[in-house]
Amino acid sequence: MSSPLMTRVLASFADSFDAAPTTVVHAPGRVNLIGEHTDYNDGFVLPCAIDYHTLVAAQPRDDMTVRVVASDYGDQLDEFRLDAPILPVQGRADQAWINYVRGTVKALLDDGWPLRGAELAVAGNVPQGAGLSSSAALEVAIAQAFKSLQDLDLSQTRIAQLAQIAENRFVGCNCGIMDQLISARSTAGHALLIDCRSLDVSPVHLDTDIAVLIVHSRVKRGLVDSEYNTRREQCEAAAAHYGVAALRDLDEARLVAGRGDLDELAWRRARHVVTENRRTLDAAQALAAGDMVRMGALMAESHVSMRDDFEITVPPIDQLVEILQGVIGPAGGARMTGGGFGGCVVALLPENLVGAAREAIAAQYRAPSGEAASVYVCHPSAGAGPVALHGHA
Known part of the structure; x- marks a missing residue:
């Protein structure tokens, strides 16, 4: 794990919430070795996760408010409630990250998970706009943060599915399951052969x-x-x-x-x-x-x-x-x-x-x-x- 990245996310958390987080989670970006545009056709892909990550530092709240700060965007803060409609924001390009966070939280709620409020700081070093799945890493990391904070009985495959739902329905990109699944389920030292219909995975050394x-x-x-x-x-x-x-x-x-x-x-x-x-x-x-x-x-x-x-x-x-x-x-x-x-x-x-x-x-x-x-x-x-x-x- 990148120490500078950890230092950065902890600093953002401390500056924004005047506290230390109770948990930090990561989700990696990915590169696809072969199998392009096959995922949404129920086919096969062979990606591997890369050692570039999104980190989320988190602590629970005792109410229904979620506050999220983005280290990569000058500590921009987004705040919304779990007991009110969660809607996309229409704004500047540097606010696009908000919809990936909100969409993932909404997908978790819609799936029946009893979320409580949280304070989150997000930092990443996955190159953006490069096709290395910085968006999937963000979605998976947000879901992973709530799983860890609340000890949810949420499988890694379900995290990937809900992250995909967030991107399809909330952000508006009809991506397949590959990016989220490799981020959630990859094995160190291996690529992962994914059957995008059954979601069966096979590590490939x-x-x-x-x-x-x-x-x-x-x-x-x-x-x-x-x-x-x-x-x-x-x-x-x-x-x-x-x-x-x-x-x-x-x-x-x-x-x-x-x-x-x-x-x-x-x-x-x-x-x-x-x-x-x-x-x-x-x-x-x-x-x-x-x-x-x-x-x-x-x-x-x-x-x-x-x-x-x-x-x-x-x-x-x-x-x-x-x-x-x-x-x-x-x-x-x-x-x-x-x-x-x-x-x-x-x-x-x-x-x-x-x-x-x-x-x-x-x-x-x-x-x-x-x-x-x-x-x-x-x-x-x-x-x-x-x-x-x-x-x-």
Whole structure:
């Protein structure tokens, strides 16, 4: 756990509430190794949590008021009551965090959990607007804080589901379950193969000599305002054409055989999802076996499919993938990760190639704005839970 982050959240709590918290919890961000836009199609994804987190310091109140301070936004304070309607705020962009908090609390209440008031301070170091699920980390951390404060008999899977409900219904982004589930349930040292229909999870060991390299293109993306919801609608239309509940239920042979009069665009969207599901299952096997040549090939195929069939990459992202593939060769792979239209590239590569990858990116890449890319070397992290206060108080 990042000590500067802990110091910051404790300072915010003390400055805002003139007290020390009774509990601190964390929830990690995530990077998806393969399996993009398959989650809301009831398919398979293979993310890993990263060692960038949201922390929530908390103490209970003896009334129905919730007070939340955001360290990352100049200690902005939001206050609302549990016994009154919880409504979204319409305000400045730097107030968007409020709706993720309020939406999660409302989802907990709507699910029947008898919440009491609380004072919360929030701080995070998950890069925002980069496709690394800073929003899911915030939602999961808020639910985890109430679970810990009140000793709720609330499963980690249910936390993820309620966090997803908050984002879908309160914030207005129709994301799938992947981001919240990996944040809530991940295992240190492992990726997590998730069946997004059953919510079954299988840890997949990642060799310790393989680095998870995340490169932020500095092309910012925002899912609520992007074409993410449009892609989801196109997938649902394709599933309806084939008469299946979700594209998860198609294989490639049936995809081709039943095309009929399905328009070209919807068919290509469906082809990406169907082939990506197969690639994700193959990738879990390759990763578990330490077969990085196979894993790299599958990541390359995934990127091409996102670029050509799903059309969610942009030229700076394609350039970053090409630079990384040139450095890594057959020893690993690189692909766009996240919702698309900017954000990040993820690479799996031997630790001894990290320096060369950094150098190549610094020498060959600039965002359209002229900015250099940001590079993060990550390690698969544990999922949400309490953090020991010993040594920090």
